Every structure is written in structure tokens, then in C-alpha cells.
Amino acid sequence: MTFVDGLRADLGEAGILTGHDAEPYLTGQRGLYTGEALAVVRPASVDETALVVRACASAGVAIVPQGGNTGMSGGAVPVTADPAGNTARPSVVLSMSRMNRIVSVDPDRWTITAEAGATIEAVQQAAAAAGRLFAPDWGARGTATVGGAIATNAGGNNVVRYGTMRDHVLGLEAVLADGRVWDGLRALRKDSSGYDLKQLFIGAEGTLGVVTRAVLRLHPATPHAQSALAAVSGLDGLMPLLELAEARCGGDVTAFELVPDVGLERACEKFGLARPLEARAEFYVLVRLSSTEPVSDRLGAFLDEASECGWVIDAAVAVTDEHEERLWTIRDELPAMRLWDQHEHGVKLDTAVPIDRFGPYHDEVRRIAAELAPDALTYGFGHVGDGNVHMYVLPTNDDQVEPFLAVRDELRERIEEATFAYGGTLSAEHGIGQLLRDRIRHQKPEIEWDLMQAVKHALDPQGIMNPHKTLPADPRQA
Ligand code: MLT
Ligand code: ZN
Numbered sequence: 001m002t003f004v005d006g007l008r009a010d011l012g013e014a015g016i017l018t019g020h021d022a023e024p025y026l027t028g029q030r031g032l033y034t035g036e037a038l039a040v041v042r043p044a045s046v047d048e049t050a051l052v053v054r055a056c057a058s059a060g061v062a063i064v065p066q067g068g069n070t071g072m073s074g075g076a077v078p079v080t081a082d083p084a085g086n087t088a089r090p091s092v093v094l095s096m097s098r099m100n101r102i103v104s105v106d107p108d109r110w111t112i113t114a115e116a117g118a119t120i121e122a123v124q125q126a127a128a129a130a131g132r133l134f135a136p137d138w139g140a141r142g143t144a145t146v147g148g149a150i151a152t153n154a155g156g157n158n159v160v161r162y163g164t165m166r167d168h169v170l171g172l173e174a175v176l177a178d179g180r181v182w183d184g185l186r187a188l189r190k191d192s193s194g195y196d197l198k199q200l201f202i203g204a205e206g207t208l209g210v211v212t213r214a215v216l217r218l219h220p221a222t223p224h225a226q227s228a229l230a231a232v233s234g235l236d237g238l239m240p241l242l243e244l245a246e247a248r249c250g251g252d253v254t255a256f257e258l259v260p261d262v263g264l265e266r267a268c269e270k271f272g273l274a275r276p277l278e279a280r281a282e283f284y285v286l287v288r289l290s291s292t293e294p295v296s297d298r299l300g301a302f303l304d305e306a307s308e309c310g311w312v313i314d315a316a317v318a319v320t321d322e323h324e325e326r327l328w329t330i331r332d333e334l335p336a337m338r339l340w341d342q343h344e345h346g347v348k349l350d351t352a353v354p355i356d357r358f359g360p361y362h363d364e365v366r367r368i369a370a371e372l373a374p375d376a377l378t379y380g381f382g383h384v385g386d387g388n389v390h391m392y393v394l395p396t397n398d399d400q401v402e403p404f405l406a407v408r409d410e411l412r413e414r415i416e417e418a419t420f421a422y423g424g425t426l427s428a429e430h431g432i433g434q435l436l437r438d439r440i441r442h443q444k445p446e447i448e449w450d451l452m453q454a455v456k457h458a459l460d461p462q463g464i465m466n467p468h469k470t471l472p473a474d475p476r477q478a
Helices: 003-011 019-025 046-059 120-129 146-152 235-248 261-271 296-308 321-332 355-372 398-421 446-459
Strands: 039-041 062-066 091-095 102-106 111-115 169-176 181-184 209-217 224-232 253-260 283-291 312-317 347-352 377-381 388-394
Touching: 003 039, 003 046, 019 039, 019 091, 046 062, 046 091, 046 169, 046 209, 062 146, 062 209, 102 120, 111 120, 120 146, 146 209, 224 235, 224 253, 224 296, 224 321, 235 253, 235 283, 235 296, 235 355, 253 261, 253 321, 253 377, 261 283, 261 321, 261 377, 283 296, 283 321, 296 312, 347 398, 355 377, 355 388, 355 398, 388 398
Parallel strands: 039 091, 062 091
Antiparallel strands: 102 111, 111 209, 169 181, 169 209, 224 283, 224 312, 253 283, 347 388, 377 388
């Protein structure tokens, strides 16, 4: 009996996909990476997951955990070769798609327990039905899963108020590389009893074990929410603007997102949306207040004061649900892959810098781009309230592609060096995966990679958990 037939005998037909049925699981959503696998394995329970991991461990088969496959860095797609170019060991994709249940909603504890394959949207809806808020949110909410969000320490649009996924995981359960199940499904807000092991699995991209369930933190529902798109006078005014919003709106600032005019214009044109405001500026901030109480007066007063200070030129305040939705549709359409046909040739980075340095950092990226690729389009968008913007330098028509490709590597390297020089990160919320594995090594001192390698070796001595992801191939050669 082959290895896959053995798994099929244990999990049944529904648990194994091969051939054509497996294909959608073997290419990442950005189309950057395609891998090969013996099969896509779909366990329906924690016990079945442990059984698969034990079978893989004894056969030396690698395991590539996968959630909604919306990842941006190739973390959930098998590699075909190791960093030295040798054929990688055979692998299975471990899809959590059948483990998608909401296990329990506990409003009195302010928690929800969900299986790893539950979508972010399903968790949001279950929490809302119990009068609570599950705060993490981003465009791919309907496909992205709890397990994938934990694996990448996903962020999204509400981090400025509620934090990243790391701030929402109170406990988790994981299948370890030897097939043992660690039940860490605790719901404690405080726990000083030694190493906080769950943190190791958050942001680890499945390289240390497979997260199967998690206890997630809930917040009070915020029935009153209102957003405004404010044209700003320049990037220098952004941080004072955020400070003013926090000072006047008492912690109700749930989102503070940077929207460039070039993206706004393109999104409106491409998706047939009306421009939300007449005034034009190079950048806008999409700010949302949400609260248990009405927010309209505070939003208006904040915008008035911001305009008196000269930081805001004009603003469109959403006065209907439809208007509110339109502002956020525009925001969700800003990723390059939604807007520009040539996007795959561009330099696209998920950078964050300390928030007080964002303006100068953005200027520096533009300076580098103007020097090396003067015809390209350069802008950042997204979670500026966290210092995290998705930085793009893109060719936007076919004629620009060839000259752009001639300088792309140098351009990317120079921007990455600038990011490090500003104390920033190349991976604020999209993980490392295959994409950044070797590019990110200069971001941290060697001792940090050494410590991570030690953790990896302790938890996965055989190296079967999502190999060749996250950790640089050999930090000592850096
Ligand atoms: C976003 O904030 O829209 C995404 O994280 C960025 C992207 O999809 O490129
Ligand atoms: Zn983002």
C-alpha cells in the first residue's frame, strides 16, 4: 500500500485529494508559488490530524499546513527544492478546510473557541450573534482562516485599536511534529506560569506544529461606527492627526488607513464607484470610530479641529450605511493585484517602521524609486496608524515593464536596506514564507536567528514541519 493509500484508508475518500482536485491547493493566491505534494490531506478532527502527522513523521514526509490559501508570502505552498537547489523531500499539504467549526461562543468569558479552518468571517458572525465583537478584519475575511491568521500573526484594519492576532489568542491546541497533541486551550487573561508556549506557534507559519483550535478573545460589540475619508495636507501631518484623533475620540479610533489618490482614482474607475469627495490631495486617511455610544459628534469635532490645524483639507463623512460600505470597498480594492495588470512585475512590500518615522521613510522610498525607476508609480497604502503600509513601486503599462525589470532587484534591495535603516520590518502582517525567507535575515542580529533555529530544532528535530519556510537557510552565511 502506498503512503497516500494508507492515509486514505484512515481518513476516507473525503480526506484525500490528488490530481486535478489537489491543484487549487498547490498554488498560492498571488500565483507566485506553485508546489508539488503527494496529496492534499484533509483531516476532520484533531485525532485525525495527529494520525496524519504521526504517519508523516514515520515516513519522513514533510507537512505543509494550509488554511484559506490567501497567504501573501508562499508560506502554505510546498517547496519543490531546498535552498541548495536539491529536490525537496516529498510533502503533503495539510488542509484544515474540514476543521471549520465554531466550537463554542462564551460571551460571559468574552471568548470564542474555533477550529483552525473556520474563516475569520464565520468567527466575526458567531461573535456578533452573541452580542460580542471579534475584531481582526481584512479584505480576505471570507476565505482567510483562524489557523492561517495565527500562523502569520495577521493584522488588518483594526490593529490600531485591538492589536494583531497575537493579541487575540488566549489559548491554543497544536499537534506537535511527533504527533502528540498539546491542549493549551485555556481562556486566562493573565497567566505567569512560565514560558508562554502558545506565542511560539503564533507567527511560526506552521514550522513548529499544526494549530488545530484556538480560544480567541472577544470585545464589546460596537453598534455605532462611522468612517470619514479625509484629504490630508501631507504625510508630515499624519501622526499629529492620529494623536488628535486618539485624544478627542477616547480610544474609539478603530482604523486609521492611508489611501493614496492614485489608488482611490483607479479603484473608483475600475469598479465603477463614485469618488467619495471632490477635493483632491495626494493622500487621504480613512478613519473609523466605533463605540457602544454614537460617535458622529466626536468625529465631526475631530475633523473640524484637524482642519483648523491645517492637517485636513476636506473630508467625506459616511452618513449612510451604503456610504460607509463604499468607503471600505474602495479600501479593500487598493491591493495592487486588484488594480494594475502589470502588478506582478512590481516591487511590493509589507513594511512597517516606527510610526514617528513613517513620513521620512516614505520620502526615502520615493527618492530611491525616483532615482532608479523614474517612470514607475510609487506609493504606500494601508495601516499607517500602525506604521505598516504596503509599499509599491510598479510599472503601470506594458511599455514600462522591460526597463523596470532591469532595475527591479537593485530597487528592491535599496528599499529593503532603507527599511532596516529606519528600524523597520519587511513583514508586518503577511509572514515570511518562501518570499522573504532569505531577504529578511539582515533585519535581525544573528543571535535571534540562532535562537529561532534552536526552537525549531527542539520542536521539530526531523525538520518535517513546513520545511524551508520562515527561517533563513543558513544565518551564519549572512
Ligand atoms: C491589505 O491591507 O489590503 C492587504 O494586507 C494588502 C494586500 O493584499 O496586498
Ligand atoms: Zn494589509
